[in-house]
Amino acid sequence: MNDNKNYVREITNIEDDFAKWYTDIVIKADLADYTDVKGFMAIKPYGFAIWENIKEYADKEFKKVGVKNVYLPLLIPEDLLNKEKDHIEGFAPEVAWVTHGGAQELENRFCIRPTSETLFSNLYGKWVKSWRDLPMVYNQWCSVIRWEKETKPFLRTREFLWQEGHTVHDNAEEAKDLTLKMLSIYRELIEKKLAIPVLQGEKTETEKFAGAENTYTVETLMHDGKILQAGTSHYFGQNFSRPFKIKFLNKNEEEEYVYQTSWGISTRLIGAIIMAHGDNRGLKLPPEIAPIQVIIVPISLSNEVVTSKANELFDVLNKSFRVEIDKRDNYSPGYKFNDWEMKGVPVRIEIGPKDVLENQCIIVERDTGDKTAIKLDDIDPELRKILNNIQKRMFDACKNNKENRTSSVNSLDEFVERINENQGYIKAMWCGDKECEAEIREKTGAKSRCVPFEQEKISDKCVVCGKKAKHLVFWGRQY
RNA sequence: CGGGGCAUAGUGAAACGGCUAUCACGAGUCCUUUGGGAGGAUUUAUUCUGAGUUCGAAUCUCAGUGCCCCGACCA
Numbered sequence: 001m002n003d004n005k006n007y008v009r010e011i012t013n014i015e016d017d018f019a020k021w022y023t024d025i026v027i028k029a030d031l032a033d034y035t036d037v038k039g040f041m042a043i044k045p046y047g048f049a050i051w052e053n054i055k056e057y058a059d060k061e062f063k064k065v066g067v068k069n070v071y072l073p074l075l076i077p078e079d080l081l082n083k084e085k086d087h088i089e090g091f092a093p094e095v096a097w098v099t100h101g102g103a104q105e106l107e108n109r110f111c112i113r114p115t116s117e118t119l120f121s122n123l124y125g126k127w128v129k130s131w132r133d134l135p136m137v138y139n140q141w142c143s144v145i146r147w148e149k150e151t152k153p154f155l156r157t158r159e160f161l162w163q164e165g166h167t168v169h170d171n172a173e174e175a176k177d178l179t180l181k182m183l184s185i186y187r188e189l190i191e192k193k194l195a196i197p198v199l200q201g202e203k204t205e206t207e208k209f210a211g212a213e214n215t216y217t218v219e220t221l222m223h224d225g226k227i228l229q230a231g232t233s234h235y236f237g238q239n240f241s242r243p244f245k246i247k248f249l250n251k252n253e254e255e256e257y258v259y260q261t262s263w264g265i266s267t268r269l270i271g272a273i274i275m276a277h278g279d280n281r282g283l284k285l286p287p288e289i290a291p292i293q294v295i296i297v298p299i300s301l302s303n304e305v306v307t308s309k310a311n312e313l314f315d316v317l318n319k320s321f322r323v324e325i326d327k328r329d330n331y332s333p334g335y336k337f338n339d340w341e342m343k344g345v346p347v348r349i350e351i352g353p354k355d356v357l358e359n360q361c362i363i364v365e366r367d368t369g370d371k372t373a374i375k376l377d378d379i380d381p382e383l384r385k386i387l388n389n390i391q392k393r394m395f396d397a398c399k400n401n402k403e404n405r406t407s408s409v410n411s412l413d414e415f416v417e418r419i420n421e422n423q424g425y426i427k428a429m430w431c432g433d434k435e436c437e438a439e440i441r442e443k444t445g446a447k448s449r450c451v452p453f454e455q456e457k458i459s460d461k462c463v464v465c466g467k468k469a470k471h472l473v474f475w476g477r478q479y
Numbered sequence: 480c481g482g483g484g485c486a487u488a489g490u491g492a493a494a495c496g497g498c499u500a501u502c503a504c505g506a507g508u509c510c511u512u513u514g515g516g517a518g519g520a521u522u523u524a525u526u527c528u529g530a531g532u533u534c535g536a537a538u539c540u541c542a543g544u545g546c547c548c549c550g551a552c553c554a
Binding site: 036038093094115146148149150155156160162209228229230231232264265266268297298299300301302303329331332333334335336337338339350352353354355362478479 | 480512513514515516517545546552553554
């Protein structure tokens with residue numbers, strides 16, 4: 001698509017300053033706004049509708065595998081938070097505290113949940129008695145607070161919306177299976193709905209969640225070559241059930257500690273959509289998740305034949321698509337075209353006096369800019385086809401980007417060279433040693449993203465120390 | 480948490496210690512328009528907060544607060 005460089009741009013050029021481009025999109029596409037409190041953003045209707053679509057899909061998938069929704073309190077007593085040592089060490093620096101009730105200072109302060117492992121564990125300790133009670137597969141949709149220093153809308157805010165699933169099981173096998181099952185639901189959501197290919201694998205010891213036995217992750221590549229963790233799923237073993245004394249009587253009437261998992265996705269996914277798909281025209285939303293899939297722009301609003309035809313078209317499409325009609329009379333069509341492109345609406349339908357005579361409308365696709373005249377009688381099936389194609393093309397474009405920005409290296413020098421070219425994923429062999437991992441981080445600025453499920457052997461030796469390599473690891477600079 | 484920078488309308492800027500704080504864009508209202516960013520009329524500010532210096536402060540001083548960039552930490 002042409003860049004139309006002559007127009008006065010309202011958004012920063014994506015190649016000039018990606019960070020600025022990103023915040024421009026958030027504001028100009030009307031997704032969210034800043035508030036008076038640093039790190040706390042107001043999510044506006046258009047942005048929230050994206051979250052609602054994600055939530056609706058995920059919630060349905062969760063329920064298919066037996067997840068039940070609950071709601072737990074916002075506040076966690078300090079002693080509860082302190083029960084699991086690794087966990088508190090991981091979260092302590094970014095916990096917000098409630099210290100007063102009205103004017104009175106509280107004897108025991110409360111933390112505002114940064115995540116609810118401890119609360120769930122405490123309650124599971126009460127609720128679980130026998131093997132007959134298990135498993136308990138609970139989830140809550142809520143917000144959490146982490147007192148971050150650097151913040152950026154959707155990507156890192158001090159309060160964010162998410163879902164956190166917490167489960168208890170009577171055997172390790174079942175818990176491990178569920179951990180991976182949830183990860184695969186995340187993968188399907190991100191690939192099929194958000195149209196972003198993922199890299200899935202296991203986090204290294206250094207990168208795993210505070211208190212977890214295993215942390216699994218789905219990683220996504222952004223337009224600028226940086227990597228964003230899009231979802232995680234943890235297997236806890238008995239790390240929480242021991243300190244929290246979550247015991248049950250098994251079939252042999254012996255006391256046993258439960259096996260636990262937790263897993264989550266957040267409004268960060270909206271940031272992923274923006275940064276994976278967006279371009280110089282603005283946001284680009286995959287049809288499956290777009291709050292508005294089709295925008296109808298009638299040309300010449302004073303023409304009654306046109307407006308009544310446009311209304312008719314709206315009524316037809318409204319039965320099977322998320323569609324809106326732009327009747328603003330204080331903007332020219334050209335302005336509206338740019339406006340809806342910036343908001344990432346996948347398909348625009350133009351209908352004007354000429355089209356009415358031909359019994360047709362013009363369909364414009366956001367990702368390619370292609371314009372096609374479609375007869376009004378064929379509109380429903382044609383539109384369905386076009387939206388499916390856009391969804392597929394957007395996924396393929398990201399997949400190509402991922403493949404082009406993944407490279408294998410056999411030495412640290414090569415690693416540094418590649419990462420400085422703004423490469424996305426770097427594949428390199430690793431011996432499993434923490435020191436080697438730390439050295440890569442220090443020398444390249446890249447962290448291990450994960451040990452991918454699909455292993456391949458590009459060499460026998462660790463890229464740092466040259467000793468026998470244990471795994472192929474994907475590395476990259478992260479958000 | 481270290482190092483640096485900035486604070487004037489919704490946004491971006493201008494204004495020597497001195498006249499009614501100026502301009503562009505945006506937004507609101509009204510009229511005329513509408514096939515790739517329309518035109519006219521009109522409206523739109525406790526110059527971040529508090530104190531000080533001065534006949535007089537957006538401008539100088541001090542303190543506070545907020546924001547941005549660079550490192551360390553992080554979903």
